[in-house]
Amino acid sequence: MAILKVDKLYFSYGERKVLRGIDFTINKSIVIGIIGANGSGKTTLLKNISGYLTPTYGNVFVLGKNIKDFTIKEKAKYIGYVPQDIVYDFEFSCYDIVMMGRIPYLKRFQSEKKEDRDIVRECMEITNTWQFKDKSIKELSGGERQRVYIARALAQKARILLMDEPVSQLDIKYQVEILSLVKDLSLKGILVIVVLHDINLASQFCDEIFIMKEGKIIASGSPRNVLTLNNINSAFSIDVEVFENPITHTPYVIPSLNGKEQLKVV
Numbered sequence: 001m002a003i004l005k006v007d008k009l010y011f012s013y014g015e016r017k018v019l020r021g022i023d024f025t026i027n028k029s030i031v032i033g034i035i036g037a038n039g040s041g042k043t044t045l046l047k048n049i050s051g052y053l054t055p056t057y058g059n060v061f062v063l064g065k066n067i068k069d070f071t072i073k074e075k076a077k078y079i080g081y082v083p084q085d086i087v088y089d090f091e092f093s094c095y096d097i098v099m100m101g102r103i104p105y106l107k108r109f110q111s112e113k114k115e116d117r118d119i120v121r122e123c124m125e126i127t128n129t130w131q132f133k134d135k136s137i138k139e140l141s142g143g144e145r146q147r148v149y150i151a152r153a154l155a156q157k158a159r160i161l162l163m164d165e166p167v168s169q170l171d172i173k174y175q176v177e178i179l180s181l182v183k184d185l186s187l188k189g190i191l192v193i194v195v196l197h198d199i200n201l202a203s204q205f206c207d208e209i210f211i212m213k214e215g216k217i218i219a220s221g222s223p224r225n226v227l228t229l230n231n232i233n234s235a236f237s238i239d240v241e242v243f244e245n246p247i248t249h250t251p252y253v254i255p256s257l258n259g260k261e262q263l264k265v266v
């Protein structure tokens with residue numbers, strides 16, 4: 001049975017049509033990177049998969065069950081979501097934020113058990129956020145906060161992890177650490193779908209890439225098959241050069257200067 005099936009999905013915000021017929025099926029726990037220009041519908045697609053938004057037309061199935069038929073708690077057990085940076089107005093400690101990931105597993109009025117505390121600690125340690133456990137989430141930098149949200153999603157122990165630009169505010173060390181962790185999670189049986197703006201990080205860490213343009217997936221497959229001059233030009237309206245990364249042997253993309261090097265200030 002497919003882990004995730006997105007079937008003829010359309011979504012509009014009022015009159016504004018944003019997703020225009022998305023169809024795909026994923027049978028394996030892999031890392032899928034979604035890339036595409038600003039406004040192409042990447043976040044809206046993740047929100048429809050997570051059940052946060054309801055498709056205007058079409059369906060999302062998780063392990064054969066329509067996401068519309070999941071209770072909120074069930075949904076949280078199957079799907080973890082790491083949003084783009086949110087700043088809470090409340091003074092939650094980072095520990096409390098990560099413990100929120102365990103709520104789907106608690107019965108009504110039940111407080112957390114040792115198992116929940118152990119999971120929270122483990123998830124904070126692997127994202128290197130245990131050091132912030134007593135700090136207010138508001139006191140952290142954007143990148144530190146993102147690692148706390150990743151820890152919270154991991155604490156949900158969900159089968160599918162959706163991540164919306166999880167490394168956009170991280171420095172290069174944490175970008176590599178978090179994406180290596182993501183890769184490791186997929187090897188442990190979690191399907192990860194991650195929106196990335198950095199095409200080269202997507203190329204290096206994702207098993208498959210979906211390129212979105214104007215609410216459609218215009219190309220999908222391995223980085224080598226998808227990151228072509230034509231696809232990138234079509235999605236981003238920019239000319240690029242594609243090389244092979246000498247270490248990972250995956251495509252490495254740089255913008256083509258087309259004579260603009262003459263404009264360089266020296």
Ligand SMILES: Nc1ncnc2c1ncn2[C@@H]1O[C@H](COP(=O)(O)OP(=O)(O)OP(=O)(O)O)[C@@H](O)[C@H]1O
Binds near residue numbers: 013037
């Ligand atoms: N709540 C909303 N109400 C109305 N329109 C919206 C809303 N959220 C997003 N949109 C519009 O839907 C389109 C797709 O937005 P979305 O955030 O999914 O794109 P994206 O590919 O994730 O963009 P980015 O790379 O800039 O994060 C955009 O044109 C955006 O303006």
